[in-house]
Amino acid sequence: MKFFSAGFLTRTYAILMKEFIQLRRDRVTFAMIVMLPIMQLLLFGYAINTTPRNLPTAVLLQESSDVGRSIIAALKNTRYFTITHQLSDEAEFDRVIRSGKVLFAIEIPANFERSLRRGDTPALLVAADATDPVAAGSALSALGRIVQTALVHDYALPQQEPALFEIRSHARYNPSANSSLNIVPGLVGVILTMTMLVFTALSVTREIERGTMETLLAMPVKPIEVMLGKILPYVLVGFIQASLIIAFGSLLFGVPVIGSLTLLAVLSTLFIATNLSIGYTFSTVAQNQLQAVQMTFMFFLPNLLLSGFMFPFAGMPNWAQTVGEFLPLTHYLRIVRAIMLKGATFAELQYDTLAMFLLMLLAMFVALRRFRTTLD
Amino acid sequence: MVPASDIVIDVHGLTKRFDGRAVVKNVSMQVKRGTIYGFLGPNGSGKTTTIRMLCGLLTPDEGSGKTLGYDILTETDKIKRQVGYMTQKFSLYQDLSVRENLEFVARLYGLEKPEAAAQAMIDRLGLHGREKQLAGELSGGWKQRLALGACTLPGPQLLLLDEPTAGVDPKARREFWNEIHALAAEGLTALVSTHYMDEAERCHEIAYIAYGELLTHGTVQEVVDHANLTTYTVGGKNLAPLQHELTGKPGIDMVAPFGASLHVSSRDAKALEAAIAPYRKQPGLKWEKSEPSLEDVFIDLMTRAKDNFQS
Numbered sequence: 001m002k003f004f005s006a007g008f009l010t011r012t013y014a015i016l017m018k019e020f021i022q023l024r025r026d027r028v029t030f031a032m033i034v035m036l037p038i039m040q041l042l043l044f045g046y047a048i049n050t051t052p053r054n055l056p057t058a059v060l061l062q063e064s065s066d067v068g069r070s071i072i073a074a075l076k077n078t079r080y081f082t083i084t085h086q087l088s089d090e091a092e093f094d095r096v097i098r099s100g101k102v103l104f105a106i107e108i109p110a111n112f113e114r115s116l117r118r119g120d121t122p123a124l125l126v127a128a129d130a131t132d133p134v135a136a137g138s139a140l141s142a143l144g145r146i147v148q149t150a151l152v153h154d155y156a157l158p159q160q161e162p163a164l165f166e167i168r169s170h171a172r173y174n175p176s177a178n179s180s181l182n183i184v185p186g187l188v189g190v191i192l193t194m195t196m197l198v199f200t201a202l203s204v205t206r207e208i209e210r211g212t213m214e215t216l217l218a219m220p221v222k223p224i225e226v227m228l229g230k231i232l233p234y235v236l237v238g239f240i241q242a243s244l245i246i247a248f249g250s251l252l253f254g255v256p257v258i259g260s261l262t263l264l265a266v267l268s269t270l271f272i273a274t275n276l277s278i279g280y281t282f283s284t285v286a287q288n289q290l291q292a293v294q295m296t297f298m299f300f301l302p303n304l305l306l307s308g309f310m311f312p313f314a315g316m317p318n319w320a321q322t323v324g325e326f327l328p329l330t331h332y333l334r335i336v337r338a339i340m341l342k343g344a345t346f347a348e349l350q351y352d353t354l355a356m357f358l359l360m361l362l363a364m365f366v367a368l369r370r371f372r373t374t375l376d
Numbered sequence: 377m378v379p380a381s382d383i384v385i386d387v388h389g390l391t392k393r394f395d396g397r398a399v400v401k402n403v404s405m406q407v408k409r410g411t412i413y414g415f416l417g418p419n420g421s422g423k424t425t426t427i428r429m430l431c432g433l434l435t436p437d438e439g440s441g442k443t444l445g446y447d448i449l450t451e452t453d454k455i456k457r458q459v460g461y462m463t464q465k466f467s468l469y470q471d472l473s474v475r476e477n478l479e480f481v482a483r484l485y486g487l488e489k490p491e492a493a494a495q496a497m498i499d500r501l502g503l504h505g506r507e508k509q510l511a512g513e514l515s516g517g518w519k520q521r522l523a524l525g526a527c528t529l530p531g532p533q534l535l536l537l538d539e540p541t542a543g544v545d546p547k548a549r550r551e552f553w554n555e556i557h558a559l560a561a562e563g564l565t566a567l568v569s570t571h572y573m574d575e576a577e578r579c580h581e582i583a584y585i586a587y588g589e590l591l592t593h594g595t596v597q598e599v600v601d602h603a604n605l606t607t608y609t610v611g612g613k614n615l616a617p618l619q620h621e622l623t624g625k626p627g628i629d630m631v632a633p634f635g636a637s638l639h640v641s642s643r644d645a646k647a648l649e650a651a652i653a654p655y656r657k658q659p660g661l662k663w664e665k666s667e668p669s670l671e672d673v674f675i676d677l678m679t680r681a682k683d684n685f686q687s
Contacts, residue, residue, distance in 0.1 A: 215463060
């Protein structure tokens, strides 16, 4: 049996042209194609790039010493911390942080200066409100440097490794080391997932809701032609979006593309096609456009959370990692980060490429099986 | 006997159920090549469902048959190539222009020169100056013409038109029918569903469907003759009280006002004569035995079908 019957190309082209014209007429969608990635990039990029400033901090001084005062002065000098509370006992220490009045509480214990001078590496106790781990994270990592610099500067203590003191932070703290270098490549994948899924998720349900499906089905067109005709125009759209994000990413955030741009383009196209296929599959399952959008978000959420974009993939429990392997974004994140930041070549990315390709074929297979050529 | 190749639609015992409820019951029909076949029936009688089964858009639960010689169960792809189906609701792309819609159809059917074919159809439809207008912005009449144009564009042998004139003004309706007759003269067969009685008169043959059952078919004359209905037309002034009195009287099946006159009909001629005898001598009334109208016949058929349906 011939897989592609005569006229396959003409009919696919007919659908493709129609989709392009409809896309062009739909001003809102058209604007979204350009605006959405830029807006997201700016919001995500700058929100995450901006180091948190003026975090409310409480200080508990258990000894009255020059070192203590010097540390506090140094904290005030950086714009990370604003000392809002001077505490007098440990009960208060717990209370202010629990009530959310401060994000940090720092305790300089008794005999800190003496231990320091003796070289005993005394502990500086820090409690961080981990409900905002990103904010806490960067300030906390800065804290060590600040104190060290203050002591070296004020007391001419030798700059030495390991540090003169230790920072003992409470367990609620989540060490998140995201940087914009890490975020921007990831954003390429996240934005593409979101927009691509929605575009095709609506494509079939829209025809059903507008009643045009009846005419379309009464004509001699095959499911595979409808599918390809509806997916292909958006591959171009996705390609434009990906280019926009990468261009702005390197322009605004200085994110480099160390590896091959061609390889990045090819694999991004594969990722775009995979998401479009999945969206199209939703479209053949959903009864109406609302359901299609809901399915999209049901799928988008695990993509966002379990792909390694929000949380380090390796840090996730096994079951979550297994789920993650079935999400195209997981594989694309590895690919895009590896190419842009580490200059990886195709040989190193074969597994993730194959995984994405298989996911695409699976989605297309389901979509073709689900597509009803009758109105039954 | 008509040769088999000249029978365009030949289906037997078509039945379709939705959620266990039969919408079309045991429908058989034959349509000869080159005829305009009127498919009449009230709303919700199963016209659309039957048409959809004929062009392969719905799979019948029971029954079988052929459209254009192709099996409606297994060869729907071939049927779709040769059949132009015009849906009840306008279902071309509202956000595509007239030209773009036509070109889209031309390409899907693999016409050699889609642009030229679309242009020829624009000329034929008299859509000059409107070809760049979005289909959604056209008036009802123009939308119907465009839809007809789109389904005749690929040169089908059979047109299935589902209530093409619903909600269209009388002038546009007349033009539409003229166009259908012109197409039939070119050798096309057209099955046209409608619930306008007057449109039945424009068809070569008609079939009447109600409650999913095909109640009668043939030429208009045959349908009227088969009904075995005796009808008297009563003329005169102030007929309303008479209508009230006659309605429901034994021997009278139907009393319906037609303009300035009243149609009184029955299936039993003798009983009717007896029933109206006392009124025939009333002054100011003019009784005349007449041919029942198609509407009389259909209402009668429907009433009887409804009785069967409810029992």
